Amino acid sequence: MLSIVEFFLLALASFRLTRLIVRDYILEWMRRPFFNVKLVTNDQGVEEEWVEPKGFIGEGLSCQWCVGVWSSVIMVIFYLIVPFGEWLVFVFALAGLQSILYAWTDRL
Template identity: 40%
Template sequence: MKITLLNLLILSLASFRLTRLLVFDKITEFLRDPFFNEIKEENEDGEIEVYYLPKERGVKKFLGELLSCYWCTGIWASAGIVGISLLYPIVSYPIILILAVAGIASILESIVQYFIEK
């Protein structure tokens, strides 16, 4: 498969969106839960703040640390996106395209929210 600039852009956007999905989005919280301890603390204003710390040892610690690092998860998400696109191009293309479009949408939403808050 020849990687054109357009293919690189689509793969990049799909990797970006998949990484955000794994690290931050509420819909995949169930995937992260086994690898984190939830810590609740009351702040100075009396509000409860929730922190997530990776488990203390073993594979759960490793995966918790991986999932708490956007850059680390991004490498593996990118490897998965590129790998699946090379191994199964016809089957994976719709999934990758959906992730890429969602990536563009999330970038645009961030820009809109930035200007609304200003």
Template identity: 40%
Template sequence: MFCLASFRLTRLIVFDEITSIIRRPFHEEVVETDEDGMTNTYLVIKGNGLRKWFGELISCYWCTGIWSSAILYGGWSIWPTVMETVMIILAIAGAASIIETIVLRIIDNE
């Protein structure tokens, strides 16, 4: 349960559109179009010092995963009943997103 909950919380922070408001003060997305008409999106970290450090942190899946795990485990240690509910919801969502990814890849390969 911890693994799936941490996976989902990490993806929520680093990638999901719903949390872009959290990332906006620290990140800027630059979209460039190449010669073939393909668009590429680049992430630019804003600011210096603490702002830049936090921007780097929430742009790194591995870094955010460590902190997400620590927050979930620490919260569960302090408030097990509340955090268990939160983690169950995140774990179910995490498992569902993994299944959805697998199903989409199967459909794309048909």
């Protein structure tokens, strides 16, 4: 059974991996083949990007809840099976906490 600390570390690590896959610019190259991007002019005459997912994988990659489940599974597998997995989870957890703190302080 996991301790409370391990649970929160895994939660933060899963959060970070999910955000990395679904939203962050650094993995845009991975998402790009699964999305169509269209330029649309809104009512004010400003061009906006409209992103449409392509197929099953595109729908999955655009859903933070879907990716979150798979990210959680990946983090638990790394934590329990891979020899250096604990360190990977720890690094992702720190990055997740940093991301939350940054978003929180950015609003102040």
